Amino acid sequence: MPTILITGASSGLGAEMARQFAALGYDLALCARRTDRLESLAATLGSVKVSVKALDVNDHDAVFRVFEEFRAEFGTLDKIIVNAGLGKGQPLGTGRFDANLATAQTNFIGALAQTEAAAQIFREQNAGQLVMVSSVSALRGMPKNITTYAATKAAVAHLAEGFRADVMGTPIKVTVLYPGYIVSEMSATSKTTPLVASTEKGVRAMVAAIEKEKDSARVPAWPWVPVGFALKHLPLPMARKLMG
Numbered sequence: 001m002p003t004i005l006i007t008g009a010s011s012g013l014g015a016e017m018a019r020q021f022a023a024l025g026y027d028l029a030l031c032a033r034r035t036d037r038l039e040s041l042a043a044t045l046g047s048v049k050v051s052v053k054a055l056d057v058n059d060h061d062a063v064f065r066v067f068e069e070f071r072a073e074f075g076t077l078d079k080i081i082v083n084a085g086l087g088k089g090q091p092l093g094t095g096r097f098d099a100n101l102a103t104a105q106t107n108f109i110g111a112l113a114q115t116e117a118a119a120q121i122f123r124e125q126n127a128g129q130l131v132m133v134s135s136v137s138a139l140r141g142m143p144k145n146i147t148t149y150a151a152t153k154a155a156v157a158h159l160a161e162g163f164r165a166d167v168m169g170t171p172i173k174v175t176v177l178y179p180g181y182i183v184s185e186m187s188a189t190s191k192t193t194p195l196v197a198s199t200e201k202g203v204r205a206m207v208a209a210i211e212k213e214k215d216s217a218r219v220p221a222w223p224w225v226p227v228g229f230a231l232k233h234l235p236l237p238m239a240r241k242l243m244g
Contacts, residue, residue, distance in 0.1 A: 001048065003074040005029040005067065007057060007114060008084030010037035012184035013133065016203040017081065022048045024207075029070040029077065031055035032084065049074075057084045057110035067117040079210065080118040081131040082111050082156070089148040100148040107152035112159065119163055122172045129173040131210050132160035136180045136224055139232040140239055157216075164215065176216040177206055180224035195223060 004021050008014040010032035018028055022045040030038050031053045038052035051073055055066045071077050085107045090096030115130065122128035135153040142150035157176050164174035181195050182202030197205075197220050209217035218224040231239055 001025050001027050002078035003027045003029060003049075003070075003076065004079040004081065005031070005070055005077050005118075006081045006083055007031055007055065010034040010041065013179070013182065013199070013203055013206070014081075014083045015041050016199050017083070017207060018045065020203055020207045022046055022050070024211075027074060029053075029074060031066055031070075055084075057114060058106055060109075060113040063110075063113040064117045064120075067114075067121060071121055076125055077118075077121055077128060079129040079131060080114070080121070081133065081210070082114045082118070082160075083131075083133045084110065084114070085133070085152075087149060089145050091144050092147055103148045104152055107149065108155050111152075111156045115156075115159055115163065122167075127171045129175060129210070129213060130160060130163060131175045131177065132156050133206075134160075134176050134178050136178045136218060136228050136231070138178060139228050143240065161216075173213045175210055175214055177209060178216065178218045178224070178228065179206065180218065180220065180227070182220075195227070 004026050006014050006017055006028065009018050009030035014032070018030055018041060022028060025048060027049040028045065029051050030042065032038055033054065033056050035052060035054045042050040042052050051070065053066050053069065055062055057063055086103045088099050089103045090099045118130050122130065134157040135150065137146055137150035138153035138157050160174050160176045179202060180197065182197050183199045202220055205219035205221065209219055218228045
């Protein structure tokens with residue numbers, strides 16, 4: 001069966017992707033900082049092959065080492081999902097550069113390390129699918145606590161799209177996901193509303209887009225395709241009302 005490597009797989013969207021891909025029969029290479037959670041998750045995933053490893057994506061040497069260890073163990077890595085990240089941040093100019101720096105380092109520099117490691121493996125295999133988990137917040141500069149977060153998610157989307165331009169016409173595929181508001185440990189709410197999807201529903205849309213090897217997808221499609229269009233194209237005073 002194909003093998004999927006998922007970073008940040010110990011909770012939230014990463015853990016739910018592991019569950020849904022396991023149900024489809026994929027073998028799984030799962031990594032995160034919290035190995036106790038990974039091991040508990042692995043025990044629930046049925047008969048598929050699952051390997052877990054500790055990984056802090058801010059340890060860049062470890063990113064390359066762990067990805068290579070997974071490849072050696074499974075033989076090939078068919079899909080690599082760059083999912084690990086932070087959701088914290090503070091409004092600019094409020095004395096919390098530390099929070100914004102941590103977000104930028106994890107969400108962009110950490111993602112760069114993961115993308116470099118994945119791209120190296122895929123180039124050597126001449127096959128594979130890079131999946132970048134961005135955010136609908138990447139479509140526009142965002143206010144308040146998510147200003148830096150949104151900027152990092154725009155940056156990683158461009159990073160992945162640049163790699164797609166490099167490998168266009170080869171067997172290597174690149175998918176950028178733009179999730180809307182999906183319930184997870186990172187999200188500010190634990191309740192579903194018309195704009196907030198359950199973890200299961202939101203990840204089901206993500207998994208479908210990955211399996212179809214879409215170049216990009218706003219997920220779930222409703223309401224995030226129309227809301228994303230409005231967010232991107234409305235004048236800033238109007239778009240700001242959508243941003244909350």
